[in-house]
Amino acid sequence: MTVLLSELEDRAQLIRSFERVRTQTEDLVHPLEIEDMVVQTMPDVSPTKWHLAHTSWFFEKLVLERSCPDYAPFDENFNALFNSYYQSFGAPFPRDRRGLLSRPTVSEVMAYRHYVDSAIKALLDEGDVETIRQLAPALNIGLHHEQQHQELLLMDAKHVLSQNAAPPAYRDQKTRPHVGSVAAHDWIPFEGGRVHAGCSPDGFAFDNERPRHTLHLQPFELASRLVASGEFLAFIEDRGYERSEFWLADGWDLVQSEGWRAPLYWELAGKGWTVLTLGGRRAIDPAEPVCHVSYYEADAYARWAGCRLPSEFEWEHAAEGHTGQQPPSATYLESGALHPLPLDGAAPTGTPAQLFGDVWEWTTSPYSPYPGYEPYGGHLGEYNGKFMINQLVLRGGSCVTPRAHMRPTYRNFYYPHQRWMFAGVRLAR
Amino acid sequence: MTVLLSELEDRAQLIRSFERVRTQTEDLVHPLEIEDMVVQTMPDVSPTKWHLAHTSWFFEKLVLERSCPDYAPFDENFNALFNSYYQSFGAPFPRDRRGLLSRPTVSEVMAYRHYVDSAIKALLDEGDVETIRQLAPALNIGLHHEQQHQELLLMDAKHVLSQNAAPPAYRDQKTRPHVGSVAAHDWIPFEGGRVHAGCSPDGFAFDNERPRHTLHLQPFELASRLVASGEFLAFIEDRGYERSEFWLADGWDLVQSEGWRAPLYWELAGKGWTVLTLGGRRAIDPAEPVCHVSYYEADAYARWAGCRLPSEFEWEHAAEGHTGQQPPSATYLESGALHPLPLDGAAPTGTPAQLFGDVWEWTTSPYSPYPGYEPYGGHLGEYNGKFMINQLVLRGGSCVTPRAHMRPTYRNFYYPHQRWMFAGVRLAR
C-alpha cells in the first residue's frame, strides 16, 4: 500500500491494488446468508450490507465526486444512508437505526459496489496524469479505510451470528490440535529515557500517527507474550469479577449492571468454559490469548496480577524496528485463523512475542492528538480527530486485521467498555 | 370455516381448508425481498419470517405434539423462538428481540413450514376417526389463528417497508380513478333498550365472543359511514393536534412526546398531504376512510366533531343480522385493494355502510370478559383472556382482514396508542 504514492505513474498497479482490496472485501461476505447481512444486533454493530455500501460511498464522495465532474451518483438516498459520521456531508442517517433498513437489498448494494468500481477503474484508466496525482492520496486512504472495514465487518458478523439461538459458524473451524498451557511469561526490560513516538513523514500512516515527537519514558518491563486464556480463567476462578478492589469504579458499575462474569463470547457449559469463535463454539484453549475483553477487564486482570497495562508509548518503543511481517507466525486477517493462536514455541529471548496480530492490546493511553497534530484537510478532517476523547489506544492489530495495517505506529481506539473487537491484554510493570 | 366441525368425516375438505389457508399465507410473502422479511422496526412488529414460522409452531405444539405420539419437532430451538406468548410452553424468546435473529433463514423457515404441512396432511390422511375428531377444534383454531397472522404480516410488512429512505411498494397500485369527496353522513337511529351481544353456541367464534348475554343500551345514533380522510384533514387544519381541549390526558402527552401531527403514514409534501399505502405513496383521497389512527386521535376527532365513538355493543347491535359477505363491495383481504376504499354510491337508507372491511372501528369498550366468560382449556387458555386489560375493542375488520373473520361478534383489540393496524373512525352520538 505504502508504495502507491511513489509510483503514481503506474496506473496498472493502482488498479491492481484497488481490485485486490475491493475483491478481498467481497470474499469476506461469501460465507454469510443474506439474513446475516441485514441485522444490527447493537448500536456499535453495522449490518454487513452497510459496510459493503459505506466503503463504496467513501470512494464516491472522496474520489469520484471530486475528480469526475460529470459523475452521477448511483442513488441520491445513499448520500445520507451510507454516510458514517461526516457532518460536512450533511446529517448522516442515525447509526443505531441501520438495522431497520431492509432496502437497499444486498444485491442492490452489490450493484452499487460494481457501479463505483467501474467508475474508479475508468478514472484510473483514462484520467490524465494530474488527475491521478491529485486523487491518489484519497484513493489510498479509501483503500486503507476499506481494510479497516474488513475487520469491522468480521467483528460485526461475529456478533450478529452470536445472537442466534444456535450460532452458526462463519466458516468451518480449521484443525486446532493445540489445547494446552504456556510457560510463564518473561519480563523484557526497557531503559526508557528520551525516546520518540509517531510516524516520520515517509510512508503511509493515518494523520493520528503524526507527527513524530520526543517524549520521556521511565524504565519499564513488558511481558514477553500476551495473557493467555488459562491465565484469565485463574482470575475468574479467584472471583475476580466479584471483588471490587481490582476494578476501576466505572468498570465495577458495568460489571454489576451488565452482569459480566467472563469475557464476551465465553460461556460456562457443563464441563467448563467455552468460547464462540468464527468457527463455532468450542472449549477454550488455555494457551491461546484471551480475547474480547473490555479495558476494565484488562485493567482489573492486571491489578489482580500485581502488574499494570503498558502505555501506548511503551508499546511503540518496544515494537520499534519490528513490523507485522515478522515473525512469520503473526496471526492477521490473511493468515486465516480468524482467532488468536497460542504462542508457537518459545519466544526469542529479549524480544516480546505476539506484538502484531492475534489481539489488539489495550494501553493506558487516551486517544489524544500528538503534539503538533494536523488533521487531514477537507472532509477527511473528520476521519480521526473528532474522536480524540473518551477512548483508549490499542496497539498491534488482531487476527482479523489486514496485514497492511500492522505497524509500530498504528493507533486503534475504542471506548473502555467495548468488547466486541478482538482485544486482549499484555502486562507491563 | 365454520362447517368444519360438522363434517369431520370429510377429510378431503379438512385438507383443502388447511392447504388453502397455508398457501394464502405463502402467497402474501411473494412480493417481499428476503431482507424485508428479517427486519423488526419496532417492538410491536414481528419479522415476516417470524410470522411464517410462528403459525407453523402453533400447529406443531397444539395439534402435532398432541395427536402424533412420535412426532419429532423440526428444531428444538424453535420451541422458544417461535412461541409468541404462551408461558405454559416455557419462557418465550423476548418479543422485542425478534429482529436480532438472522437465523433461521427464510428458506429454513419455509422448510419448517413444509415439514409441518406434511405432518398435518399425513395425520389428516391417515389418522383414525377419533383422532381427527379430537384434533379438529385445535386445527380449526389454528387456521383462524393463521388468518389473523395474515393480517399482522401485512401490517408489519407495511411498517418495515415504510422505514426505508425510499419506501418501495409492496405491489403495484391498482388503478384508483376516484379522488373526490363524499356527501355528509346520515345518522342512523337505534332505540336501544334490552338487547343481546355475543355469539351463540353455534358456529365458529373465539372464546372472547361468548357467552351471548343481555344488556341495556340507551337510545343512540350511528353515522351512516366511516369518517373520510377529507374530514379528518379538516380536523388537522383546524389545529386539532395543537388544541388540548379535544384530547384525553394520556393522548395529549403522546401527541407532545411523539410529535404526532397527522395519522401514521401521512406526510405533508409540497403540494399537500400524502399517504403511504401498500401500493406506495400517493396523495390522500379525501373520500377514502381515514386509517392508521390511534384511539386518542379517533376520540379527539369525535370530540372536535361534537360527537363520540360508539361502544362495541352499539356497533354489534347495529351490525346484527349483517355479515361481512354483504354488501359485496366490502373491502377485505381477498378483495385485493389492501387499502380502505371510498364509499361506492349512496348507502341504502337506514343501514350503516362500511360496517365490515375497510378499517377496524375503534369503540369505547374496554377489552373485557363477557359475563360468564370461559377461556379455552389447556394451553389455549392463554389465547385471549390474559390480554383483557388496558386494550380497547375494535370491530368490523379491515381491508387486510381475511373475509372469514368478518362477523358481527368478532372482537379485535389494541392498546389506545397503537396506530400501525388499519384502524379508523365511525361516529356515534
Add this chain to the structure above:
Amino acid sequence: MTVLLSELEDRAQLIRSFERVRTQTEDLVHPLEIEDMVVQTMPDVSPTKWHLAHTSWFFEKLVLERSCPDYAPFDENFNALFNSYYQSFGAPFPRDRRGLLSRPTVSEVMAYRHYVDSAIKALLDEGDVETIRQLAPALNIGLHHEQQHQELLLMDAKHVLSQNAAPPAYRDQKTRPHVGSVAAHDWIPFEGGRVHAGCSPDGFAFDNERPRHTLHLQPFELASRLVASGEFLAFIEDRGYERSEFWLADGWDLVQSEGWRAPLYWELAGKGWTVLTLGGRRAIDPAEPVCHVSYYEADAYARWAGCRLPSEFEWEHAAEGHTGQQPPSATYLESGALHPLPLDGAAPTGTPAQLFGDVWEWTTSPYSPYPGYEPYGGHLGEYNGKFMINQLVLRGGSCVTPRAHMRPTYRNFYYPHQRWMFAGVRLAR
C-alpha cells in the same frame, strides 16, 4: 357538604365549612418534619408542601380570580408551579419535577394558604348575595377537591416516610389488641336485571357520577367482607406471584420487571411478614383487610381463589341505600385508625360489610363516561373527563378518605399498576 347549595344565605355556615376543611388539612401535616414535606419519591407522589399550595391555588384560580376583580395573586410563579394539570390555565410545571423545588419553603406555602384563606373569608363576609350565589358551586367543589388531597397527602407522606432507611411513624400507633383470623366470608346474592347507576341530580356529586342511567346486570354474588391479609398470605404461600396462570399478561410483565413478591409495604422479616403502616412497621394482622395491591394483584388473587372482581355497577347496586355513615364501625379518615381494621364482630346476614372505608375496592370497570356524561363547564371541564382512559374504577373509600366522600356513587380511579393508594379486594362471582 351537600347542604351548602341549599343554604346559600348562611354565610356563616359557608365560612365554617371552609375553615373546617382548611384546618383539617393543616392538622394533617403537624406530625411531619419540614424535610418530609419536600421530597418526591416517585412521579406519582407529590411533596406535602405541593398539596398545601395546590389546594390553595385551586381556590385562587377558580374562586378568587373569577369573583374578586381586584384580587392580586400571591406570587405569579405559582400560576404554573401549583397548576396540577389544567392546560387551559397554561402549561403546568412538570409533575415529575415537583421534588426538585426547594422553594417556596413550607413557611412560604403556609403564608400562601393564609393569604388565600383571608381573601376567601373576606369575600364570603363582604360579597353581595349574587356573588356568593355564583361562587358557591366552585367553592364547594374546591372543598371536596381539598378533601381529596387530604387523602393524597397521607398516601404520599406514607410513601415518602417509607423510603427512609428507618421509616419513622407518621404518628404513634394506636393500641391494636386484635391479631387473629376471620371467619370465612359469606356470599351475598343479587338478582341483577334492570338496575340503575349514578347519582340523581340532587345533592353533591362530581360530574363523573352522573347522569343516573339504566343498565342490565346478570345475577351475581358479592363476598360479605373484604379479603383479609391472612387470605392474601395464603396466595403468596401458594406461590401466587410465581405462577403466570393467575395473571393478566401486562401484570405478569410487571411482576417480573418490578420483582413484586407481596403487596407494597409488606416485608418478610425473620419471623414473618410485616407491614408498614402510618404508625410504623409491625407484623401483619391476618384478619385486617389486605391493602396496597395493584389491580393485577387483586385480579390474580381472585383468579387463584376461583372467583372474580366485581364491576363498579355490581358494587353500586349492592351499596345502594347504604351510606358511609352506616355501619358506625366504618374506618375513614376522621375515625383516626389510618389503616384498615379487621371486621368487628359478625356482619349482619345478607348485607355486605366493609363497603365503605377501610380500603378502596378494585372493580373491573374502566373509568369511562356514563351515557350522556356532561363535564363541568369552563376550566373545571378538565377535572375528571380527560382522565377517562386506561384507568379502572375503585369504590367505597378508605381509612384515609374523608367521611364526606363515602357515598354509593363515588368513583375513584387509578391505573392498574398503582399500589400506593389504600386499595384492596372484594370478591365476586
Add this chain to the structure above:
Amino acid sequence: MTVLLSELEDRAQLIRSFERVRTQTEDLVHPLEIEDMVVQTMPDVSPTKWHLAHTSWFFEKLVLERSCPDYAPFDENFNALFNSYYQSFGAPFPRDRRGLLSRPTVSEVMAYRHYVDSAIKALLDEGDVETIRQLAPALNIGLHHEQQHQELLLMDAKHVLSQNAAPPAYRDQKTRPHVGSVAAHDWIPFEGGRVHAGCSPDGFAFDNERPRHTLHLQPFELASRLVASGEFLAFIEDRGYERSEFWLADGWDLVQSEGWRAPLYWELAGKGWTVLTLGGRRAIDPAEPVCHVSYYEADAYARWAGCRLPSEFEWEHAAEGHTGQQPPSATYLESGALHPLPLDGAAPTGTPAQLFGDVWEWTTSPYSPYPGYEPYGGHLGEYNGKFMINQLVLRGGSCVTPRAHMRPTYRNFYYPHQRWMFAGVRLAR
C-alpha cells in the same frame, strides 16, 4: 495544614485546625433554608445535609472506629447512607437516591456532626502520643476531604437554588462596579524539554499528585489570563454551538441532545445574556472569566480561537514556584466573592495571571496515575485511584475552593460533559 505531621505534640493546634474546618463548613450552610438542604436536582448533586453528614462519617469510619476501641456509632443506618463510594465498607446507599431521603433531618444531621466533633476532640485531648501519631494522617486527610466537600456543597447548593422558578440568591451580591472588557491576552512562552511534575515527598498532597517524575514537553505558549465571558460570547455569536467543525464528536452529540446553547447558568433575557451567580442572576460581565463550561465547550472554544487547551503538565510547569497565596488578588473560597472576578489591572509581563482561584482550568490530560503511583493503604485506597478513567484533569482551583487547596500539583478531575463545577478555560498553543 501541612505542618500537622511535624507538630504532633501540639494537640491544641490539631484541635484548632479541626475546629476551624468543621466550623467553616457549618458557616457555609447558614444562608440556606432547610428545604434547600434536602433536594437533589441531578445525580451529580448531593443534598447539603448529605455533605454535612458524609464528612462526619468520614471521621467516624477512618479515625474514630480505628482509634477508639469503644466508640459507639451515632446511628447504624448511617454506615451505608453516608458512605459515598467505599465498597470496602459495604455497599453504599445509591448516589442517585440521596434526594429521596427525608430522614435524618437537618437537625439530626447537625447532632451527628456534634457527636463526632466531641469524640474527635476527646480523642485529641486524651489520646496518648502514639494514638495521636497514628491517627494524624487520616485526620489530616479528613480535613482536606471536608474542604473538598465545602466546594462541592456550594456547587450543589447553587444547582439546587437554580432549579427553582425564581432562584433565590445564596447571599446578597457584593458590590460589583466592574462591567467592562479586558485587553487581549498575551502569550507566555515556555521552552519545554525535560521537566518534572508531581509533588515531592514533603508536605501534604493527595496520593494522586505523586510521585514526582520526569517528562518531556515540547515548546509551548500559555495565555496570560483566563478566557473572559465577553470572548466566549463572541464564540456564541459566531454560531459556535451550531457548527460541528469545532466540536469533538461526543460533544456534538451532547450539544444536540441537551440543547446546549451557552454555558450552564447563562440565560438570554430581553436585553442580553445573564448569568446566575450565588448572589443571584445579573448581566454577564464581559471581563470576568467564563465559568461552568464542559470540556467539550472549552475545547470547541479553543478550536474556534485557533488554539488548543493546555496539558496538565504544561500548566504545572508554568505554575511551578507559584502558589495560591500569590498574587493576593486570587479569588478563592475565603476571599468571599463566590464568583470568578475580572482581572484587576495588567498582569505582570511574563507571568500567567489567574493561575490559582477563579475557575478550574480544563486540561487535555486524562486523569491517570503517575508512573509509580502508590494509592493510600486500607480503605483510603479507594479515595482517588479507582476514578482514574474517563475523566480529565483540571488545575488551579476556583472561587469556591478553599485556599489551602491551591498548589501547583493539585489535580482536580471531572467527566468532560460536566458543567456544574466552576470550570473555565485557559488557551495554549
